Amino acid sequence: MIDTCLRFIAVVFSKSIDIDKCIEIVIENIGETVVCSKPYDFNRYTSYYTDEMGEGLTKIMMLIKGYFNPHHLANLKKETMSIENHYRVGGARKLNIDPGYITPSKLVLATHKDYAGAIALLEGINAIVELIYHGGTYRELLWTYRDYSDNIPFFNDVRKYMELWL
16 A cells, blocks of 8 residues: 555645745655645635634645655654744744645545544544545545645646556
């Protein structure tokens, strides 16, 4: 399974970090990006991070080069939390990094949230399947975040890339 599994990173970032800096942080700390989604206005989906990170939040999704062992997802989440902490200002995060992995059959996200579909991994870190591939496209589930649903065309393109690369 490792040879069909790639790391996936979603980053929400504040106005104080530009897109190039965001991508640079990911490359330096996690790995080379292969493909990125178009950045989008994250505040149109939720105000969950507004109190901590402010208005005008942007989100981008990135595929990271190289195979990934999905058994290391909890450790990857810990690494991303350490990166987030490094960029805190006055105790507030300036970026939120959600790691996961994508395979030809699903996209799995690491999270601290515990809701329907979440599976405990390690020390309060859960895994949740956000999208499944069925009938020629990735599909949302009852709990899928709306921005993931809206980005299904991007994930379908990623899957095409994976078919060529893997």
